[in-house]
Amino acid sequence: MSKIITIDPVTRIEGHSKITIHLGEQGEVEEARFHVTQLRGFEKFAEGRPFHEMPSLMARICGICPVSHLIASSKACDMLMSVTIPPVAVKLRRIINLAQIAQSHALSFFYLSSPDLLLGMDSDPAKRNIVGVARANPDLARSGIHLRALGQEIIELLGGKKIHPAWVVAGGVSHPLSKEHREHILKKLPEAITIAENTLTWFSLQLEKFSEEISVFANFPGLFMSLIGPGDELETYDGRLRLADEQGKVAADIPAIEYKSIIAEAVSLHSYLKSPYFKTLGYPDGMYRVGPLARLHLAKDCGTPKADKALAQFKQLDHKSAFHYHLARLIEILYAFEMIQKLLSDDEILDTRVRAFAAANAREGFGVSEAPRGTLMHHYKINDNGLITYADLIIATGHNNLAMNQGITQAAKHYIKSERLTDGILNRIEAVIRTFDPCLSCSTHAIGQMALEIQLLSPEGKLLDQVRR
Amino acid sequence: MEGVCLNPSLITWLVIGFGSELHGDDRFGRAVADALEKDFAKFSLVPDCTRVRCRVISANTIGPEMVAEMAVAGGVIFVDASAELVPGQLSLTDLHLENTEDQSIAATNHHCSPRVLLSLCSVLYPRTPPAWLMSAGGANFNLSENMTPLLSAQVNQACKKIVELICLNSAAHSGSITPRI
Numbered sequence: 292m293s294k295i296i297t298i299d300p301v302t303r304i305e306g307h308s309k310i311t312i313h314l315g316e317q318g319e320v321e322e323a324r325f326h327v328t329q330l331r332g333f334e335k336f337a338e339g340r341p342f343h344e345m346p347s348l349m350a351r352i353c354g355i356c357p358v359s360h361l362i363a364s365s366k367a368c369d370m371l372m373s374v375t376i377p378p379v380a381v382k383l384r385r386i387i388n389l390a391q392i393a394q395s396h397a398l399s400f401f402y403l404s405s406p407d408l409l410l411g412m413d414s415d416p417a418k419r420n421i422v423g424v425a426r427a428n429p430d431l432a433r434s435g436i437h438l439r440a441l442g443q444e445i446i447e448l449l450g451g452k453k454i455h456p457a458w459v460v461a462g463g464v465s466h467p468l469s470k471e472h473r474e475h476i477l478k479k480l481p482e483a484i485t486i487a488e489n490t491l492t493w494f495s496l497q498l499e500k501f502s503e504e505i506s507v508f509a510n511f512p513g514l515f516m517s518l519i520g521p522g523d524e525l526e527t528y529d530g531r532l533r534l535a536d537e538q539g540k541v542a543a544d545i546p547a548i549e550y551k552s553i554i555a556e557a558v559s560l561h562s563y564l565k566s567p568y569f570k571t572l573g574y575p576d577g578m579y580r581v582g583p584l585a586r587l588h589l590a591k592d593c594g595t596p597k598a599d600k601a602l603a604q605f606k607q608l609d610h611k612s613a614f615h616y617h618l619a620r621l622i623e624i625l626y627a628f629e630m631i632q633k634l635l636s637d638d639e640i641l642d643t644r645v646r647a648f649a650a651a652n653a654r655e656g657f658g659v660s661e662a663p664r665g666t667l668m669h670h671y672k673i674n675d676n677g678l679i680t681y682a683d684l685i686i687a688t689g690h691n692n693l694a695m696n697q698g699i700t701q702a703a704k705h706y707i708k709s710e711r712l713t714d715g716i717l718n719r720i721e722a723v724i725r726t727f728d729p730c731l732s733c734s735t736h737a738i739g740q741m742a743l744e745i746q747l748l749s750p751e752g753k754l755l756d757q758v759r760r
Numbered sequence: 761m762e763g764v765c766l767n768p769s770l771i772t773w774l775v776i777g778f779g780s781e782l783h784g785d786d787r788f789g790r791a792v793a794d795a796l797e798k799d800f801a802k803f804s805l806v807p808d809c810t811r812v813r814c815r816v817i818s819a820n821t822i823g824p825e826m827v828a829e830m831a832v833a834g835g836v837i838f839v840d841a842s843a844e845l846v847p848g849q850l851s852l853t854d855l856h857l858e859n860t861e862d863q864s865i866a867a868t869n870h871h872c873s874p875r876v877l878l879s880l881c882s883v884l885y886p887r888t889p890p891a892w893l894m895s896a897g898g899a900n901f902n903l904s905e906n907m908t909p910l911l912s913a914q915v916n917q918a919c920k921k922i923v924e925l926i927c928l929n930s931a932a933h934s935g936s937i938t939p940r941i
Contacts, residue, residue: 354820354821402824421824421872421876421880422876422880425880425883425884426883429883429884432824432883433884436824436825436827436884437828439825440825440828443825454820
C-alpha cells in the first residue's frame with residue numbers, strides 16, 4: 292500500500308510551496324517532490340508593454356531580489372537599444388548588485404537558517420527563530436541585522452529606496468553617485484567586513500556538528516553552473532556561462548547569450564516552477580545547481596584578499612553537499628563588501644556620464660546576471676513599435692528545481708524510517724530546501740506567518756499520522 | 761539615513777508606516793507615512809513640539825534591520841491596516857505595556873510583527889523604546905492601488921493623533937533617552 296506524506300507549506304523560505312513524500316508498499320521512501328503552488332504570470336502579461344518599462348515592471352516580480360531583476364532586465368534592454376553603456380554605469384550596477392547579494396545572503400543565513408544552525412535541527416520549533424537566536428547568541432543576531440541593514444542602505448543610497456528602486460535603467464543608471472554617498476558607504480564597510488570575517492570563523496567551527504546533514508543534504512554528483520570571469524574568477528554581472536561537474540570537469544563554456552544551445556526547460560505536472568536542464572544529458576539527468584555554491588565551486592579566485600583566503604579553505608570541502616551553500620553565502624557577503632570597497636575607491640566612480648540614450652535598434656535582447664540565488668536570465672523580443680512580443684525568464688530558483696527535488700528525496704530516504712513523524716525529521720527535510728534559499732516570491736507574493744503541517748495519508752485518504760506547528 | 765540625533769537636546773521619534781501599496785486598504789500605513797513626510801521632512805521638528813524631531817519610514821514590510829534604529833528612538837509608532845477592526849475604525853495600542861517576553865511567533869519568513877521587533881530590541885539592545893501600534897480597519901485588501909474612501913478619510917486624522925501622541929509622550933519619556941552623537 293503506497294502512502295504520501297505532505298509538508299504544506301514549507302517554512303522559512305521566500306514564498307509558498309509544499310513537499311510531498313511518497314512511500315512504497317513497505318513504507319520506504321520512494322520519492323519526494325517539491326511543489327511551487329502559485330503561478331507567476333510575468334512572462335505573459337509583459338507582452339504588449341513598451342520595452343523600456345521592463346526593468347521597473349520586472350523588478351516587481353519580487354520584493355526580496357528586485358535589484359537582480361532590474362539588472363538582468365536592463366541588460367536585455369541595453370541590447371534592444373544596441374548600446375554600450377558608460378563604463379562607470381557598469382561599475383555602479385555592479386555595486387548595487389553586490390549590495391543586493393550581501394543583504395539577501397544575510398537574510399538567508401541569519402534570519403532563516405541560523406535558528407537551525409545555532410539552536411539545532413531538533414530544538415523547540417517555538418523558539419527556533421530569529422528571536423531565539425537573539426536570546427542564545429546576541430552577537431550573531433546583531434551581526435545579521437548589521438550586514439543586512441548595510442546592504443539595504445547601500446541599495447537605498449544608490450537607488451533611492453530599499454525595495455524596487457528605479458535607478459537601474461535601460462542604457463545605464465538614472466543618476467551618478469554623489470561624493471557624500473560614496474564617503475558614507477566607504478566609512479561603513481570596514482566594520483561590515485570584520486563582522487563577515489568573524490561570522491565565517493564562527494560558522495566554520497560549527498561544521499563538524501553537522502556531519503550527518505552534510506552527508507545527506509542534497510549530497511550527490513552533478514553539474515554546477517554560473518557566470519565566470521575571463522580569468523576564471525568569481526563574476527556576478529557579466530562573463531561566460533560555464534557548466535562543470537563536481538570534479539571541475541567543464542561540460543560547457545559559452546557566451547551567456549547562447550544559453551538556449553545548452554539549456555532546455557521541462558514542465559512537470561506537480562509544480563508551477565519550470566525545470567531547466569542541460570540538454571546534452573537530457574531530462575532529468577541534466578540536473579545542475581546554481582547560486583553561491585556553484586559560483587565558488589567554479590571560480591578560481593574572488594579577486595579580493597579576504598574572500599580569497601576564505602575561498603581557499605572552502606575549496607577543501609565536499610562541494611557536492613548543498614549544506615555548504617551556507618558557508619558559500621558567508622564568503623560571498625565578505626566578497627561583496629570587499630569588492631564594493633574596491634569599486635568605490637576608484638575616483639572614476641563619481642563620473643557623471645552614466646547613461647546611454649537610444650530608441651529600439653534590435654528586435655531581440657538578452658540580459659544575464661548572478662542573482663543571490665544563481666544565474667538570472669531575461670530574454671525579450673519586440674515588434675516595430677518597441678512593444679514586447681515575447682518574454683522568457685529563467686529564474687535562479689528554477690535552475691535548482693531538479694536538484695532540490697533530488698535533495699529532499701535523498702534526505703527523506705535517510706531520515707524517514709517508519710510511519711511515525713517527528714518535528715526534527717520534518718525540519719531537516721525543509722532545511723534541505725532552505726540550503727538552496729529558493730525565492731518563490733519571484734513567482735508569488737509571500738508575506739506573513741506560515742503554519743506548517745505534515746500528514747501521512749493512506750491511499751484511501753485516511754490520516755495515519757500528523758505533525759503540526 | 762539613520763536615526764542619529766545631532767543635537768542631544770532633541771528627541772528623535774520613529775514613525776513606521778507599512779503595508780502593500782498594491783492591496784487596497786493595506787496601503788494605509790504607507791499613506792499616513794507619506795502624509796507625515798509632507799508635513800515634516802525627515803528629521804525636521806514636529807509642529808508645536810520643538811524638542812522633537814521625527815523620522816518617517818514607509819515600507820512594504822518591517823524587519824529586524826529596523827531594530828538598531830528603534831533602540832535609540834524616543835518612541836516608535838507603527839502604522840498598519842487591520843482586517844480585524846471595523847472598516848474606518850482607528851485604534852491605538854500601547855505595545856510597550858504588553859508582554860514581549862515570549863514572542864516566539866517570530867518570523868517563519870522575512871516578515872515580522874511590531875511586537876517581534878520590540879522583543880528583539882529588548883534582547884539585543886540595552887533599551888526598548890515606548891511603542892504604539894496605530895491600526896485602521898480596512899474593507900478591501902484585494903489588488904488595487906487605491907484605498908476605500910472610508911479609510912482615505914482617516915489618513916489626516918491618524919496623522920493628527922500621531923503628532924499629539926509624540927508631543928504628549930516625548931516629555932514623559934525624555935529622561936530615558938540616550939542620544940547618539
